[in-house]
Amino acid sequence: MNDSLFLPLRQSHAGVRALGGWECCWVPLGEGEAEGLQSGRSGRWEHVEVPAQQAAVEERSAIWYRTHFPRPDHSGRILLRFGGAFLAANVWLNGRLLGSHYGYFAPFGFDVTPYLKPDNVLVVCCESPVESDLAGKRHLLGWFGDGDARPYPAGAFFSLPEPYRWEVPVGLWRPVELEYVDSVVVDWLRLRPRLEADVGRLDVSARLRNLDGREMQGELALAVAGPGGAPIRLRREFRIGGGLEQTLAMTVSVPGARRWSPWRFGAPNAYSVEASVRVGGRESAVVTDSFGFRDLDLRAARDGWRVSLNGRPMFLRGANYMPSFRLDQLGPERFREDIQLAREAGLDALRVHAHVLPEEFYREADAAGMLVVADLPLTLAYAYHATAEDARFFEEAVRAQVGELAEMVGNRPSLAAWVAHDDPPWTSAAADLADVHAVRQNHTVDHEAKALFEDLDPSRIALAGSGDTDAHLYLGWRGGDWEELREAEPHLVSEYGAQALPPAGSPAWAELGRRWPVLDAEPAWLYAGFQPAAWAAHGVGLPSHFRSLEEMAEAAEEYQAFLVGYATDQFRRRKFERCWGAFVYHLVDPFPGIGFGMLDSDRRPRQSYAALRESMRALRLIADPAGFTPLWPCGFGYPPGTPVVVRLVVVNDDPAVAGPARIRWSVGRRRGHPERSGMRALRDAVRRKSYSGEVACALPTAFEPALQATALNLPLAAEGDYRLEAELDAGGEILAATALEFRVADELPARPRHPVPDFLAERLVEAGSLRVEDSSARFRFVNRTRPAVLAGLSGLRLDGVALAGARITVETPSGRVPLGRRVDLPLGRPLPVHVELDREPGTGAHELEFEITVPGIASGVLRVTDSA
Numbered sequence: 001m002n003d004s005l006f007l008p009l010r011q012s013h014a015g016v017r018a019l020g021g022w023e024c025c026w027v028p029l030g031e032g033e034a035e036g037l038q039s040g041r042s043g044r045w046e047h048v049e050v051p052a053q054q055a056a057v058e059e060r061s062a063i064w065y066r067t068h069f070p071r072p073d074h075s076g077r078i079l080l081r082f083g084g085a086f087l088a089a090n091v092w093l094n095g096r097l098l099g100s101h102y103g104y105f106a107p108f109g110f111d112v113t114p115y116l117k118p119d120n121v122l123v124v125c126c127e128s129p130v131e132s133d134l135a136g137k138r139h140l141l142g143w144f145g146d147g148d149a150r151p152y153p154a155g156a157f158f159s160l161p162e163p164y165r166w167e168v169p170v171g172l173w174r175p176v177e178l179e180y181v182d183s184v185v186v187d188w189l190r191l192r193p194r195l196e197a198d199v200g201r202l203d204v205s206a207r208l209r210n211l212d213g214r215e216m217q218g219e220l221a222l223a224v225a226g227p228g229g230a231p232i233r234l235r236r237e238f239r240i241g242g243g244l245e246q247t248l249a250m251t252v253s254v255p256g257a258r259r260w261s262p263w264r265f266g267a268p269n270a271y272s273v274e275a276s277v278r279v280g281g282r283e284s285a286v287v288t289d290s291f292g293f294r295d296l297d298l299r300a301a302r303d304g305w306r307v308s309l310n311g312r313p314m315f316l317r318g319a320n321y322m323p324s325f326r327l328d329q330l331g332p333e334r335f336r337e338d339i340q341l342a343r344e345a346g347l348d349a350l351r352v353h354a355h356v357l358p359e360e361f362y363r364e365a366d367a368a369g370m371l372v373v374a375d376l377p378l379t380l381a382y383a384y385h386a387t388a389e390d391a392r393f394f395e396e397a398v399r400a401q402v403g404e405l406a407e408m409v410g411n412r413p414s415l416a417a418w419v420a421h422d423d424p425p426w427t428s429a430a431a432d433l434a435d436v437h438a439v440r441q442n443h444t445v446d447h448e449a450k451a452l453f454e455d456l457d458p459s460r461i462a463l464a465g466s467g468d469t470d471a472h473l474y475l476g477w478r479g480g481d482w483e484e485l486r487e488a489e490p491h492l493v494s495e496y497g498a499q500a501l502p503p504a505g506s507p508a509w510a511e512l513g514r515r516w517p518v519l520d521a522e523p524a525w526l527y528a529g530f531q532p533a534a535w536a537a538h539g540v541g542l543p544s545h546f547r548s549l550e551e552m553a554e555a556a557e558e559y560q561a562f563l564v565g566y567a568t569d570q571f572r573r574r575k576f577e578r579c580w581g582a583f584v585y586h587l588v589d590p591f592p593g594i595g596f597g598m599l600d601s602d603r604r605p606r607q608s609y610a611a612l613r614e615s616m617r618a619l620r621l622i623a624d625p626a627g628f629t630p631l632w633p634c635g636f637g638y639p640p641g642t643p644v645v646v647r648l649v650v651v652n653d654d655p656a657v658a659g660p661a662r663i664r665w666s667v668g669r670r671r672g673h674p675e676r677s678g679m680r681a682l683r684d685a686v687r688r689k690s691y692s693g694e695v696a697c698a699l700p701t702a703f704e705p706a707l708q709a710t711a712l713n714l715p716l717a718a719e720g721d722y723r724l725e726a727e728l729d730a731g732g733e734i735l736a737a738t739a740l741e742f743r744v745a746d747e748l749p750a751r752p753r754h755p756v757p758d759f760l761a762e763r764l765v766e767a768g769s770l771r772v773e774d775s776s777a778r779f780r781f782v783n784r785t786r787p788a789v790l791a792g793l794s795g796l797r798l799d800g801v802a803l804a805g806a807r808i809t810v811e812t813p814s815g816r817v818p819l820g821r822r823v824d825l826p827l828g829r830p831l832p833v834h835v836e837l838d839r840e841p842g843t844g845a846h847e848l849e850f851e852i853t854v855p856g857i858a859s860g861v862l863r864v865t866d867s868a
Contacts, residue, residue, distance in 0.1 A: 029062050
């Protein structure tokens with residue numbers, strides 16, 4: 001798969017030269033080779049910037065590059081180094097094939113010394129195959145090739161007209177350079193620090209490679225430097241045969257080692273390592289890296305998690321992080337700013353979700369004391385119904401990229417855990433994928449990847465799949481309503497959240513346009529990420545339900561902020577007793593669109609950013625209502641006379657805060673019921689509408705679970721909108737405050753019944769398939785979305801009249817059977833449904849209406865007509 005050198009570290013002692021003057025042409029690999037493009041002399045070439053990420057579409061997925069350069073004036077050896085290339089790269093120098101590399105994130109290269117001429121032509125062909133069968137994809141692009149955060153997300157089911165195109169990244173997105181070295185170089189430098197009392201032990205492994213055909217002997221010199229001490233030096237001699245490699249191991253003791261800590265627990269103290277290779281008295285290569293001594297322990301099992309730092313329990317406050325669909329537009333400054341935005345929101349961990357970022361991000365996380373969860377670029381299903389050859393290719397690619405990722409960022413003290421696969425189809429949460437789940441697709445290779453991570457890096461936890469022992473809890477968006485969060489008991493939540501429209505001033509509006517009204521399945525909106533099924537089933541509704549764009553945008557922001565705040569409070573009030581962390585999905589939108597981000601792609605905040613910041617405060621006073629009736633789309637309601645129960649909970653993550661405190665609270669009506677008259681008005685006037693009080697409590701320490709300080713039980717009978725306010729006071733200082741609004745009313749707004757958007761309806765039910773005869777009706781499901789299951793079919797109405805007790809059966813290969821609780825909807829296979837009617841249907845055209853639930857696809861009212 002890869003016959004190139006893996007070059008995670010820059011190691012030149014004599015300099016680096018970036019190659020420029022690039023040209024390109026778009027030709028498939030085979031056609032280009034047939035035309036002789038690899039020689040660089042034929043073809044129609046045009047100027048192109050390198051580094052720059054390009055876009056591959058179905059009919060144009062291979063880009064050829066060429067550049068010319070003179071032979072460098074260097075007496076040693078010369079490495080050609082690629083910082084990164086989407087996705088498969090084949091490299092020729094002066095018409096000679098040097099080799100290839102597969103995988104977009106890892107630096108790779110070649111020793112080109114024997115092949116250089118006075119004038120040289122370098123040719124590279126990069127391919128990113130565009131896959132439309134997303135359950136059967138075999139290429140490792142992570143969320144760049146699948147998922148709901150990319151332009152033209154998978155949920156649009158390839159349904160959009162021109163000019164919208166499914167595209168994936170392709171091309172040379174990182175610099176291409178010549179590195180000047182000598183005969184022996186360092187393939188990788190593995191640093192494994194540990195603490196023994198106040199002494200740090202550093203195990204160092206360095207793999208040396210002899211680029212020469214002759215045996216080489218020399219010395220590896222190691223220098224370890226850090227805060228508060230002189231460098232510690234060690235040396236080790238080596239002898240390596242021609243063209244071979246050798247791994248040297250050393251252990252360094254560092255007295256009085258200073259710990260690396262996440263930012264809210266201490267300083268991110270870092271140490272540097274320089275490894276210098278000398279051959280024959282000459283310096284051959286020099287590599288530098290850094291590490292930190294730390295004591296972070298994560299344990300994950302089906303019966304519970306545990307996270308500890310320096311032997312004390314820790315609750316992870318995090319976010320998923322996909323900063324841009326254009327990796328070439330990212331750099332240290334952007335990473336630094338985003339990490340600061342995360343810190344300002346109270347977060348101490350970021351999950352690099354289903355992709356790998358440039359190594360500068362992980363170094364910035366080290367410097368900022370930000371913990372990182374590192375994913376392989378795998379998400380959802382792969383190689384389903386693939387040929388044996390394709391399945392083997394996929395599995396070999398996974399194994400290879402585990403090694404590359406582990407060596408590339410494994411030395412970073414910020415790295416907390418490895419994840420092999422995001423949302424794999426074999427987890428119980430993926431049961432909605434029907435047969436793709438039932439056959440436990442990808443299970444074997446994911447657990448093999450987990451074992452490989454653990455073998456390469458025994459110091460860190462590795463998860464075979466995110467969504468297995470951790471939870472992707474999208475209640476309030478898909479899979480259930482937001483009020484179900486109160487009963488959820490996750491060990492660690494690695495994803496939760498909801499979408500909102502872009503904030504005012506966002507660059508996304510330049511693409512979306514501000515025209516109104518728009519279709520519920522507006523193509524521009526679907527391309528930008530809009531998930532109409534979730535908006536209709538659990539969110540604030542579809543565009544057709546609003547009078548203006550501004551009204552919809554405001555409602556959506558309020559709902560996203562409410563959901564993020566309420567969910568975060570629910571997870572934090574279970575701190576340590578059940579839940580050990582929460583990662584909101586996600587921090588920033590990766591492109592100008594309709595997304596889940598707390599901030600848009602231009603880093604403009606949505607209301608949810610402030611809600612997240614408030615609910616993630618180190619010291620948080622939570623007002624947690626119980627026994628309520630959920631309002632639509634969000635809010636808490638109580639019938640008059642029903643006790644209003646609110647628990648006041650204190651959660652503390654600040655090690656500097658402890659001791660006695662008092663909570664003062666008050667409840668008052670802000671608005672009454674619309675004017676009443678007569679006795680109803682009199683009764684309202686005499687009913688009590690306000691309460692207040694205070695309660696003493698001892699603040700929990702940062703290493704203790706949340707504390708329920710008191711439970712208020714308020715007998716409010718007067719209708720209206722109420723507000724509870726509470727303050728946490730210690731020594732005359734207000735440490736935290738909270739507010740809760742709720743409604744007391746006879747009539748509480750219920751969730752309306754929304755229709756399934758047309759573009760989904762036509763991909764689930766065959767249009768015009770209804771046939772009504774005598775006392776029965778039949779129609780056909782034909783699933784054209786993705787492998788799914790039908791989990792609900794109810795509320796049948798024929799020609800607007802409810803069908804009471806209708807018996808429903810489905811046709812299967814083994815005969816007609818009653819409709820089960822879950823019925824597979826394979827792609828493209830008709831599923832005939834029969835409905836026994838309770839009356840004569842009459843003559844003429846008919847319409848059958850019913851509510852369906854196809855988890856992950858659609859939930860709502862669907863209509864099918866006959867062709868009469």
